[in-house]
Amino acid sequence: MDIHSIIQTVFASGKLSSYIRDFEYREIQEQMAHAITQSWYDLRHIVIEAGTGTGKTIGYLLPASLFALYEDVKVAIVTETKALQQQLIHKDLPVVASLLHELTDSSLKYALCLGSNNYPCVRRLQHAIDTGSFDKKFAGDMDTLHARVKKDYTITRFDVTVPDALWNTICREGQLCSMNKCRYRNKCSYMEARKQWQQAHILVMNHYLFFSNIAASKSLVPDCSVVVFDEAHSLERIASAQLGFSINNQALKETLEHMIQRKKGPSLIEQWLHHSLYQDAIEVIDNALRQNQQCRSILTNVMKELQTFRLRNPLQECLPLLKALEEVIAVLEKVEAEKLDEDNRLEYEYLKSVLLHTCNDLGMVVFMDDDSYVYWLEKDKNDHGIVLICGQPLDVASIIHKEVVEYYDHLAFVSATLSVNNTFEYFIQSIGLSNVDSIMLPSPFDFASQSVLFIDKDNVDPNEEAFIHAAAEKIKEIITMTKGRCLVLFTSYAMLVKIYEKLCDTMPYTIFSQHNMNAATALQEYIACDNAVLFGTHSFWQGVDLPGDLARAVIIMKLPFEAPENPVVQAKIEKIQKEGGNPFMMYQVPNAVLLLKQGFGRLIRKSTDKGIIAILDSRIVSKSYGRIFLGSLPNSKRVYSLEELHNAYKELYR
Numbered sequence: 001m002d003i004h005s006i007i008q009t010v011f012a013s014g015k016l017s018s019y020i021r022d023f024e025y026r027e028i029q030e031q032m033a034h035a036i037t038q039s040w041y042d043l044r045h046i047v048i049e050a051g052t053g054t055g056k057t058i059g060y061l062l063p064a065s066l067f068a069l070y071e072d073v074k075v076a077i078v079t080e081t082k083a084l085q086q087q088l089i090h091k092d093l094p095v096v097a098s099l100l101h102e103l104t105d106s107s108l109k110y111a112l113c114l115g116s117n118n119y120p121c122v123r124r125l126q127h128a129i130d131t132g133s134f135d136k137k138f139a140g141d142m143d144t145l146h147a148r149v150k151k152d153y154t155i156t157r158f159d160v161t162v163p164d165a166l167w168n169t170i171c172r173e174g175q176l177c178s179m180n181k182c183r184y185r186n187k188c189s190y191m192e193a194r195k196q197w198q199q200a201h202i203l204v205m206n207h208y209l210f211f212s213n214i215a216a217s218k219s220l221v222p223d224c225s226v227v228v229f230d231e232a233h234s235l236e237r238i239a240s241a242q243l244g245f246s247i248n249n250q251a252l253k254e255t256l257e258h259m260i261q262r263k264k265g266p267s268l269i270e271q272w273l274h275h276s277l278y279q280d281a282i283e284v285i286d287n288a289l290r291q292n293q294q295c296r297s298i299l300t301n302v303m304k305e306l307q308t309f310r311l312r313n314p315l316q317e318c319l320p321l322l323k324a325l326e327e328v329i330a331v332l333e334k335v336e337a338e339k340l341d342e343d344n345r346l347e348y349e350y351l352k353s354v355l356l357h358t359c360n361d362l363g364m365v366v367f368m369d370d371d372s373y374v375y376w377l378e379k380d381k382n383d384h385g386i387v388l389i390c391g392q393p394l395d396v397a398s399i400i401h402k403e404v405v406e407y408y409d410h411l412a413f414v415s416a417t418l419s420v421n422n423t424f425e426y427f428i429q430s431i432g433l434s435n436v437d438s439i440m441l442p443s444p445f446d447f448a449s450q451s452v453l454f455i456d457k458d459n460v461d462p463n464e465e466a467f468i469h470a471a472a473e474k475i476k477e478i479i480t481m482t483k484g485r486c487l488v489l490f491t492s493y494a495m496l497v498k499i500y501e502k503l504c505d506t507m508p509y510t511i512f513s514q515h516n517m518n519a520a521t522a523l524q525e526y527i528a529c530d531n532a533v534l535f536g537t538h539s540f541w542q543g544v545d546l547p548g549d550l551a552r553a554v555i556i557m558k559l560p561f562e563a564p565e566n567p568v569v570q571a572k573i574e575k576i577q578k579e580g581g582n583p584f585m586m587y588q589v590p591n592a593v594l595l596l597k598q599g600f601g602r603l604i605r606k607s608t609d610k611g612i613i614a615i616l617d618s619r620i621v622s623k624s625y626g627r628i629f630l631g632s633l634p635n636s637k638r639v640y641s642l643e644e645l646h647n648a649y650k651e652l653y654r
Helices: 003-013 027-041 056-071 082-104 122-131 136-151 164-170 189-199 207-215 232-242 249-260 268-272 275-303 316-332 342-367 396-405 425-430 466-482 493-503 519-528 567-578 583-600 626-631 642-652
Strands: 045-050 075-079 110-112 202-206 226-229 245-248 308-311 373-380 383-393 410-415 436-441 451-455 486-489 511-513 533-536 553-556 611-615 637-639
Touching (some): 003 027, 003 082, 027 056, 045 056, 056 226, 056 410, 082 202, 136 164, 232 383, 232 396, 232 425, 249 268, 275 383, 308 567, 316 342, 342 383, 373 567, 466 493, 466 553, 493 511, 567 583, 611 642
Parallel strands (some): 045 410, 045 436, 075 202, 110 202, 226 410, 451 611, 511 533
Antiparallel strands (some): 245 383, 373 383
């Protein structure tokens, strides 16, 4: 049988019900699988919007697996999160493999691809223990980790619970690995993983590793000819971040200090250099540390109360640091690496590489001779005392077109949210796609009977101060109506905090908020607490799954336009303006529509789910562009007053 016949057999025969509990046949799922197959045999790429409940995972895994087996090619499945990778490896791919073995007697092989620092390095682990070069407060964790690795060296970061600071001491670093020359190569989890990658038909990785692989000249994972991008709406954002750079003064300080600090014996620089050169090296590194501290003070003074700051002129204040780092590299060039033992040579090559990359990135900001980049300063989200120096390519579409669209033979881009106003034009242009088919598959859910869309058309403009008070009152009434179990989505921490302060002591429901705990903890606490409320910003708009009674309402404070002070947003707006375009309609509105659709999608996750979507931003009906937002949303019943909402909500449960 050909691939199309097998796909038809799989869905029509009901065989999937033997492998997937409560499986229901969906014509659109089969349609999706056929569409992917046909586009690849027609030598075209394909864009697919598959609404929530379509069963898109099996919809793309089945044709991808069959194509890999029949055409003898390697297929990459690229997802947004490591959690989804785990689901594919442990749940979905085993189903597809069993099914294909039953139907075709073939053996589908698949493997999980992680960035190399997700694997332990036995050599670094042993070296840290032998030299004592790890924080002694982690001694107990180190003993546990050492015992675990001795028992099973194939573990990954997923398999152990140890502090990040300790894991970073013993994980694999590419520049610190001699691969086949390493004396621990037969116990290397990364080498074992690479063997599995070479043998697999299907490689599962996340977007970050995929674009890191591109930045590393496609040297990190085996070459594939077919790629399926799941959650493809995030592609441009992640590609921009992975192809850019970020300089952390604290990390640079630790790198420089690492070379001159003594642990159990002589410092690294003493071991690397002849004693006649040692004192000069110390002076050069000390000068680099002083210049780094001076640079850090200057950047901190520039930022003050700001979170980000766009750099429009060369950062000449950091030129002394750049020159100091170049002097350090000049000293390191005098090291006779071939005379060092393996551990010392690898450490030397790694640290030299780090400094070379830092010099290259810092030089881009100091001189700004590449106008295809946007540059800015940003406070570290985990430590506001640290200011990062950042840069990102502005025209990601041309890079993706060259490195992805033209490079791979067959591509599929899949997500529940790719269209804006029933067209894929924005997505296709944003990533430089060509030679592409497209298909829009509606969700099988009956949104008209499962959900109510409340549009607060009488609310004040969200840019007015009175909006906070008015919105807080509406949120309180909706939470009372649903007796908790509400997800409230914000576009800024500042607004979240203001609403939280107004409501936290006025309701009998616990509010778990992203402003006073991390996102993962807030979500866990919310799920564990009956009738609670969850306040979240950016990370909660997508990827959060709250099926059943976990979300009776999703309240959206404002249309999710990106902050105009964001340096990347500013630069993109300026670029479109220079090219004679309308950045608001060509970029800001389409981008906000896609994020609104993601936020809307947090409510209905199953055919039995019911609830309220509330949009408190009156611009969705008062502004002409609001039609684009409304035209992109599912067909829920719409109401415009709290009285109508109360009646419609009661109707949902009759």
